[in-house]
Amino acid sequence: MGWSVAFHALRALEIRHLTLTDARDLAAGHLHRPGRTVLLAEPVQARMNAYLAHRARRRPNTANPHFFLTLHTALSTTPVSRPWLYRHYPASSNLLRRDRIVDEAQAADGDIRLTCDLFGLSIQAATRCTAAGDFLSR
Known part of the structure; x- marks a missing residue:
């Protein structure tokens, strides 16, 4: 699982x-x-x-x-x-899930719609993940 x-x-x-x-x-x-x-x-x-x-x-x-x-x-x-x-x-499944989403949001180059579709997230949640990915990549 x-x-x-x-x-x-x-x-x-x-x-x-x-x-x-x-x-x-x-x-x-x-x-x-x-x-x-x-x-x-x-x-x-x-x-x-x-x-x-x-x-x-x-x-x-x-x-x-x-x-x-x-x-x-x-x-x-x-x-x-x-x-x-x-x-x-x-x-630690919640942490693993968050890391996975942040990694994919970062790989999607800010394509929030793609992140929403992949993980069933709202636009607001996908935006937070994209922002987290930007913060982590600095």
């Missing part, structure tokens, strides 16, 4: 609530999130496909629509718990 932060800066809540429907175009390298489509990096796409194969082997008859499952959530339709996620997700 750290791969989803490292490459695409997904929030912990987004990862927890990912569904199989969100991954419907995984073969094409797309992850659908409310209001945006994330173009997946090849390593992320490969890991997500591997996890789906593992999930299908371990829990072939679950009715749970969420991407990630545990022994308990496979018997329900709830997402994984926060404690489960944080055991598998780096504690």
Whole structure:
């Protein structure tokens, strides 16, 4: 799951609530999130496909629509718990997410719209990230 932060800066809540429907175009390298489509990096796409194969082997008859499952959530339709996620997700995920966004904002040469589209940010948040990138590059 750290791969989803490292490459695409997904929030912990987004990862927890990912569904199989969100991954419907995984073969094409797309992850659908409310209001945006994330173009997946090849390593992320490969890991997500591997996890789906593992999930299908371990829990072939679950009715749970969420991407990630545990022994308990496979018997329900709830997402994984926060404690489960944080055991598998780096504690510094917010810092990693911010660093990733600032790096991409800097690489986008101030293209705020691109930063908004990539990470699902508001214009105000993308502007802050671009300003942070300008400050850090001095």
